[in-house]
Ligand SMILES: NC(=O)c1ccc[n+]([C@@H]2O[C@H](COP(=O)([O-])OP(=O)(O)OC[C@H]3O[C@@H](n4cnc5c(N)ncnc54)[C@H](O)[C@@H]3O)[C@@H](O)[C@H]2O)c1
């Protein structure tokens with residue numbers, strides 16, 4: 202089957218050879234949307250959907266499009282477009298590839314906070330030798346992982362290996378080796394109220410939008426630390442600012458925001474005990490190769506469309 206493939210991400214010769222091996226006869230063009238408009242009318246497969254691109258425009262520019270593979274796991278922008286959801290275009294994402302860097306990012310954040318490393322390094326800048334009196338341990342503490350997919354599971358594994366008690370909230374009941382207590386979403390309040398660390402690894406869907414609001418923060422312990430690496434809109438940012446400022450919870454870390462880049466005048470920048478990273482928790486030198494591995498094995502079986510991995514269920518949105 203002769204397929205026309207457009208990649209918005211630059212691929213090297215070896216990566217392109219492997220695509221030809223998976224689909225002999227396919228043509229591969231790489232380039233940014235503004236450089237590749239001339240080939241778009243023939244494109245069957247789009248690799249690396251560009252979230253800055255207007256979806257209606259690219260649907261018009263690629264009338265033969267049959268499949269999009271995203272390098273992200275989150276696909277909420279595509280899911281918000283009704284024409285795309287109604288179309289027959291197959292969507293696969295990169296869930297499953299971000300677990301290791303994100304679990305390490307989360308663990309690093311938790312250790313930096315509990316061991317008070319940030320203060321120690323701030324003191325170093327002022328040549329101050331201050332032996333901090335209250336670094337804490339993660340060992341024996343309770344973590345609640347909200348959303349136990351590929352990232353949540355890897356996080357649970359890392360935390361369990363640190364000697365933590367791991368509670369997780371999941372839609373379907375399954376056996377989870379690194380989870381001490383698995384709760385259905387209807388019992389999320391139980392998880393929120395027992396946790397020293399609340400870690401959100403959910404997709405953004407209508408159901409999860411604004412899930413972490415004043416009511417949720419009120420359930421948490423006063424010394425709870427809240428971490429969101431999923432999507433900004435699962436958190437009500439004003440309510441988080443209020444919860445931190447009033448001492449309802451003691452600290453937070455955000456990698457994702459309702460508006461990105463975070464606007465210069467956002468109140469989030471200056472909240473004490475709020476640690477911000479600019480949406481890079483999944484970045485890793487392994488990122489592209491891991492995603493291409495999923496893509497290549499799907500490309501081999503695309504003509505039959507049976508058994509493909511990481512197919513997004515457009516009815517549930519992830
Ligand atoms: N910060 C980043 O750089 C970054 C990187 C990768 C992914 N993400 C975000 O993290 C999300 C999760 O990624 P993943 O790879 O683990 O995806 P995944 O599809 O493997 O896991 C999602 C999990 O959430 C569960 N879930 C969905 N709705 C739920 C609900 N209402 N209540 C309880 N559980 C629910 C699903 O059952 C599934 O287990 C992505 O959708 C994306 O938005 C962010």
Ligand SMILES: O=C(O)[C@H](O)[C@H](O)COP(=O)(O)O
Nearest residue numbers: 272273274275276295299483
């Ligand atoms: O959903 C995801 O997988 C990530 O948020 C996404 O991959 C972030 O990286 P970007 O594609 O924006 O570089």
